[in-house]
Amino acid sequence: MYVATTEEDSQEGHPWKLNFDGASNAVGNGIGAVLVSPNGDHYPFTSKLDFDCTNNMAEYEACIMGIRAAIERKIKVLEVYGDSALVIYQLKGEWEKRSQAGQLSKIGS
Template identity: 65%
Template sequence: MESPTLSERMARWQILFSEYDITYVSQKSIKGSTIVDFLASRAMEEYEPLRFDFPDEDLMGISKKEGESSKVQSWKMSFDGASNALGHVIGAVLVSPEGNHYPLTARLNFFCTNNIAEYEACIMGLCSAIERKIKILEVYGDSALVIYQIRGDWEVRDSKLVKYRDLIAELVNEFKEVTLTTPMRRKPIG
C-alpha cells in the first residue's frame, strides 16, 4: 500500500479538525538560507548605531526649549510598557544633556495589565536615573492615565495601582526637579 501524499494527509486532518471547529491555516515559511544570505550581506556593510528617532510616533519631540539655561540641562527619560498574549515587556530610554542614549528593557515574568506594565517601565527608568545620580529629569510617557495619576491630577481607583503610584512618589523625592509630560501637556511635580 502506497503512503498518502502530504496534501492527502492535510485534507484528512482538515476533515477531522472540522468536527471541533478547528481551522488549519498553513504557515508561510522563509527558507533558512534566505535569512542567512540577508544577514551575511549586512555583515559587510559599515556598522550603523541604533537610531532613536521614531518618525511615525506622534508621542513627543525632545528639543531644547527657548530661554532654557545652558548651565543646568536636564536629562530626559521616555518610558513605555506593553502587555499582551505574547508577553509583558517594558522599556525606557535615558537621554543625557549631550544627547547620549541609554536604553533599558526588561521582560516581566508575571501577569499584568498594560497600566501595570507602564508603571513598571516608569519605575525602571526612575531607578536607573537615581543610580546615575541624575537630579533634574524630564519624564515622557504615552500613558495619560499613569502620568496623570503620578501627578495627582487623577485619583487611583484600581487598588493594584496604588502601591505603584506610592513607590513612584518616593522615587521622585530623590530628584531636585522632575517634569512629567504626556503627548498633550507638560507640568512639573515635586
C-alpha cells in the same frame, strides 16, 4: 507627552530626559526606558516581565525602571515622557492615586 520635571540641583540648566513604555498582551509583557543625556547620548534599558500584568501595570514598571536608573546615576534634573495618560496624570498629581500608583511617589524619597 510631557510628564514632569524636577529642578533640584540643576545641572547647568540642561535636563536629562526619560522616555518610557510598557506593553502587555497574550504573548508576553515587556518594558523599556531610555535616558537621554543633555548632550544627546542615549542609554536604553529593557526588560521582560515574568509575571502576568495589565498594560497599565507594564507602563508603571517601565516608568519605575527608568526613574531608578536615573536615581542610580544621580541625575538631579529629569523630564519624564510617556504615552500612558494614567501614569502621566498620576505622576503630575492630577488624578487620584491608588495603591500601585502611590509606589511611584515613594521611589524618589
